[in-house]
Amino acid sequence: MYIGLQHAHSGMAYLALLGLVVVIFWALFGSLSGREFQEKDRKIAMIAFILSHIQLLLGLILYFVSPLGFSLLTGGGAMADAASRLTALEHPLINIVAIAIISVGYIRAKKLEQSRSKFRSIYMMYAVGLLLILSRIPWSAWLG
Numbered sequence: 001m002y003i004g005l006q007h008a009h010s011g012m013a014y015l016a017l018l019g020l021v022v023v024i025f026w027a028l029f030g031s032l033s034g035r036e037f038q039e040k041d042r043k044i045a046m047i048a049f050i051l052s053h054i055q056l057l058l059g060l061i062l063y064f065v066s067p068l069g070f071s072l073l074t075g076g077g078a079m080a081d082a083a084s085r086l087t088a089l090e091h092p093l094i095n096i097v098a099i100a101i102i103s104v105g106y107i108r109a110k111k112l113e114q115s116r117s118k119f120r121s122i123y124m125m126y127a128v129g130l131l132l133i134l135s136r137i138p139w140s141a142w143l144g
């Protein structure tokens with residue numbers, strides 16, 4: 001269960017990050033071109049929204065089965081070194097905040113009236129979320 005989840009969370013990370021980057025550029029170019037925000041644009045923004053939520057769900061389950069998650073936090077010593085602090089506290093916490101910001105960007109875009117404001121809500125909030133996620137990825141464990 002642990003290894004399977006770890007692989008799923010590790011692999012889905014590529015899709016979630018790629019989805020966010022593509023949607024940010026899509027919305028940015030949509031805004032710069034001055035064109036109308038269409039249903040197709042909402043669906044494209046929804047792809048990254050869903051991918052990041054799948055990643056959140058996998059992360060939440062993983063947190064309670066991984067030796068680097070909740071058990072490390074409650075077992076003591078997690079605050080002592082930077083790598084433990086990252087997986088047991090900073091990575092989960094910051095990513096939950098990041099995905100909440102991405103969700104606000106998507107939901108707000110649906111409510112706004114003007115096309116440019118809709119595009120802006122998506123590319124700005126998604127970009128803030130992406131930067132937060134990138135700031136707290138355990139890079140050496142993932143790619144090292």
Ligand code: HEM
Pocket residue numbers: 006009010013016017052055056058059060062063066067068069070087088091092093095096133137138141142
């Ligand atoms: C978009 C959001 C997220 C992304 C892109 C992401 C990405 C990653 C990556 C790339 C790793 C390293 C995987 C590896 O070592 O192969 C990782 C590890 C981990 N993530 Fe996430 N994550 C996200 C959200 C979350 C959330 C919300 C939680 C918990 C609530 C979480 C819990 C964990 C844990 C516990 C590990 C260490 C797993 C282990 O190696 O045992 N992640 N994450």
